[in-house]
Amino acid sequence: MKRFWFPISFLAFLVLEILLILIKTKPYYYSLSSLIGIWDGFAEINPGAVDSDFVIFRAGGYDGQFFYLVAKSLFTELDWNLIVDSYFFRLHRIGFSFIVGSFSFIIGFEYYALIAIFVLNIVFLASYYALHSLLPDGKKQYSLLYLFSPYSLNSNLLLVADGFFASLVILGVFFYLKSNKTYLDEILSVLFFTLAIFTRELGIFLLLPIVFQSILAKNRRQTSIFLLPLFGFVFFLIWTWSISPNHLGTNPLGFGDMTDFPLYGFIKSFYDNGRFHLSAKESVKLLLFAQYFLLFVYILRKIRDLFQASESLSHTKELLFILPILATLGIISIAEEGYWRSFDNLSRMFTLPLPLVIYLHTRKPNRISGIFLGSSLLLFVFLILRIALLTQGKDFYLSP
Known part of the structure; x- marks a missing residue:
């Protein structure tokens, strides 16, 4: 039976996701384009950008629309003649739009959502296999916590890039940590990390420990190879800053617009016009805050243990996992209140830490990391119930 649980888990995941997609798209005549979350306002100010018969919401959309619009601008005659909420913020995270847009350009953008x-699922299932392979014998069942991650599942159902980013990171780590790795493994690792950085800037914190350890080990070849993605991304940023877009966006975002003092965003999210409120629907953010707190304590202890360990910082593999989690915690800490008000926004921030904690926990079990992993199962149940019972259809029309 043990040899069958892995393919059975694949099948169970696919069945679950298909059912959730059917539930989410049912109010919109099962149109997959409804998953993109295109708002009427962005459809109107970008005439001709949205494909025919796509679901357009009259009130409220979601970030999937921006990945779609960026993909259209890359591979159609739009040529960046489009308006999103924030030009520079969206263009810097071009990886997911580039990959999906490439296939959509060949097959047809009317199939964008399906593509x-x-x-998302091919890359995610590949990363599930990679994480399963990385875990020690006797602990491989922990990979199921990643397969049924509420964070990756929610991200992928929203057609946004967070789950894609986490999958790329796991694949990059898989090839980097392979025993007796070949030159091809190293190249594949660099390629996955490069795409990860161009998907989310957070990927930089995966490469920093690799470059740091390569420099300490005086491994010039490895240092040079893994510096290339960093230089490439920096040059890309410089290029985007040097060009003049047609429109900076309806809500151009700077660093200060998305941040606040540590945990002020969390506190402010409980108040509206100076009055405290906490609805049953919003109470899930308390569980997400507990996740944040557990992760914070866990990583602080891991950092303490790292400096007390006999193993040199130049050789330990844990640095590769700890630094990205620490960076994620920093982002969550200074997130403005809008992130804390939205389950979708906040939960996406935990997409990468979950598989990294799974890897660390299977090597050095810890009560705190165990509680963190266990509480993710509660959020998984909440997500299923939220989609199946709480999510209501929105007013919409089909694009002409």
């Missing part, structure tokens, strides 16, 4: 679903 995005396939890309």
Whole structure:
């Protein structure tokens, strides 16, 4: 039976996701384009950008629309003649749009949502296999916590890039940590990390420990190879800053617009017009805050243990996992209140830490990390119930 649980888990995941997609798209005549979350306002100010018969919401959309619009601008005659909420913020995270847009350009953008679903799931299931392979014998069942991650599942159902980013990171780590790795393994690792950085800037914190350890080990070849993605991304940023877009966006975002003092965003999210409130629907953010707190304590202890360990910082593999989690915690700490008000926004921030904690926990079990992993199962149940019972259809029309 043990040899069958891995393919059975694949099948169970696919069945679950198909059911959730059917539930989410049912109010919109099962149109997959409803998953993109295109708002009427952005459809109107970008005439001709949205494909025919796509679901357009009259009130409220979601970030999937921006990945779609960026993909259209890359591979159609739009040529960046489009308006999103924030030009520079969206253009810097171009990886997911580039990959899905490439296939959509060949097959047809009318199939964008279907292509995005396939890309997200193929890369995710590949990363599940990679994480399963990385875990020690006797602990491989922990990979199921990643397969049924509420964070990756929610991200992929929203057709946004967070789950894609986490999958790329796991694949990059898999090839980097392979025993007796070949030159091809190293190149594949660099390619996955490069795409990860161009998907989310957070990927930089994966490469920093690799470059740091390569420099200490005086491994010039490895240092040079893994510096290339960093230089490439920096040059890309410089290029985007040097060009003049047609429109900076309806809500151009700077660093200060998305941040606040540590945990002020969390506190402010409980108040509206100076009055405290906490609805049953919003109470889940308390569980997410507990996740944040557990992760914070866990990583502080891991850092303490790292400096007390006999193993040199130049050789330990844990640095590769700890630094990205620490960076994520920093982002969550200074997130403005809008992130804390939205389950979708806040939960996406935990997409990468979960598989990294799984890897660390299977090597050095810890009560705190165990509680963190266990509480993710509660959020998984909440997500299923939220989609199946709480999510209501929105007013919409089909694009002409």
